[in-house]
Amino acid sequence: MKITVVGSGFVGQTAAMRMLERNYADVVLIDIVEGKPQGIALDLKEAAPVEGYEPAIVGTNDYADTAGSDIVVITAGLPRKPGMSRMDLLGMNAGIMSDVIAKVTPGSPDAIVIVVSNPLDEMTFLAAESSGFPKERVLGMAGVLDSARLRYFIAEELGVSPNVVHAMTLGSHGDAMVALPRHATVDGKPLPELVDEAALERLFQRTRDGGAEIVALLKTGSAYYAPGSSVVAMVDAIVNDAKAVLPVCAWTTGQYGVSDVYLGVPARIGRGGVEEIVELDLNDGELAKLREAAEGIRAKCADLKQL
Numbered sequence: 001m002k003i004t005v006v007g008s009g010f011v012g013q014t015a016a017m018r019m020l021e022r023n024y025a026d027v028v029l030i031d032i033v034e035g036k037p038q039g040i041a042l043d044l045k046e047a048a049p050v051e052g053y054e055p056a057i058v059g060t061n062d063y064a065d066t067a068g069s070d071i072v073v074i075t076a077g078l079p080r081k082p083g084m085s086r087m088d089l090l091g092m093n094a095g096i097m098s099d100v101i102a103k104v105t106p107g108s109p110d111a112i113v114i115v116v117s118n119p120l121d122e123m124t125f126l127a128a129e130s131s132g133f134p135k136e137r138v139l140g141m142a143g144v145l146d147s148a149r150l151r152y153f154i155a156e157e158l159g160v161s162p163n164v165v166h167a168m169t170l171g172s173h174g175d176a177m178v179a180l181p182r183h184a185t186v187d188g189k190p191l192p193e194l195v196d197e198a199a200l201e202r203l204f205q206r207t208r209d210g211g212a213e214i215v216a217l218l219k220t221g222s223a224y225y226a227p228g229s230s231v232v233a234m235v236d237a238i239v240n241d242a243k244a245v246l247p248v249c250a251w252t253t254g255q256y257g258v259s260d261v262y263l264g265v266p267a268r269i270g271r272g273g274v275e276e277i278v279e280l281d282l283n284d285g286e287l288a289k290l291r292e293a294a295e296g297i298r299a300k301c302a303d304l305k306q307l
């Protein structure tokens, strides 16, 4: 398989590294900055004898090298600075996304596109609209990351391994993230039986603010290790045709009473991209929050058309 990663910044290069270490696909790293993808690709090649991976890695500024990609991961765009919301990136990153889609899709018309650039839900919509690809082949990464953050915070709170914590977040990548306490378990026990209401809310709020917490610490740039891992979890499901159910930003067609908007929902991911949106048993309050998140994203996507 061939995977192109557009944007060889922190998230792009971390994702590329993890894909190479899995030994399942050749990787092309592309960026507008001359020398950057080439330098990172060379560095990754020099790690191959130590790590033992064999796939080819190409660093380039020429989209001809990306032709025939099975998967395109788009990380091109500006990250946040301290005090910025993801939405502050909308105008700048919309221009970059349109440019990238126009250049990368003609050579890879059958690719599955995974969007990472922020604001995530709106950039995924823009990528789908401007590519004209079937919506099941354009999806966004946010839910895997938000869920991983929540799982880690729960594990830290309870002093257990993150491996025994299961939790999922839906909705949008931002303040309208929908946490599902009734569906979260620790060692098989429902989370609400293990922590009180105040602790639950504190854990969810820290998850909502998880990206900003790291931006404030780093001062320049945003998180990239957990985002890189999260993208590659989605790539794994596609490459291995795993039919894994992951929270991803996917196009809704009536599920949860929501239609025609990209939204964070659990979806079965395989070689075809989003093969099915899985409908969890949500109560009225959870459904209301999910629909509110959907309407927030729909409104921002309408704003995109004014740009």
Ligand SMILES: NC(=O)c1ccc[n+]([C@@H]2O[C@H](COP(=O)([O-])OP(=O)(O)OC[C@H]3O[C@@H](n4cnc5c(N)ncnc54)[C@H](O)[C@@H]3O)[C@@H](O)[C@H]2O)c1
Binding pocket: 006, 007, 008, 009, 010, 011, 012, 030, 031, 032, 033, 036, 075, 076, 077, 078, 079, 080, 089, 093, 096, 099, 100, 115, 116, 117, 118, 120, 141, 142, 145, 173, 221, 222, 223, 224, 227
């Ligand atoms: N979805 C998520 O959960 C999530 C998580 C982390 C970061 N992000 C987002 O991912 C994006 C990348 O973050 P980062 O930390 O890697 O940033 P970064 O600044 O390290 O890298 C971005 C790269 O994009 C390149 N680029 C800019 N315009 C381009 C264009 N037109 N064509 C090709 N490449 C171009 C830049 O040269 C740079 O190398 C940001 O928008 C960030 O907010 C999303």
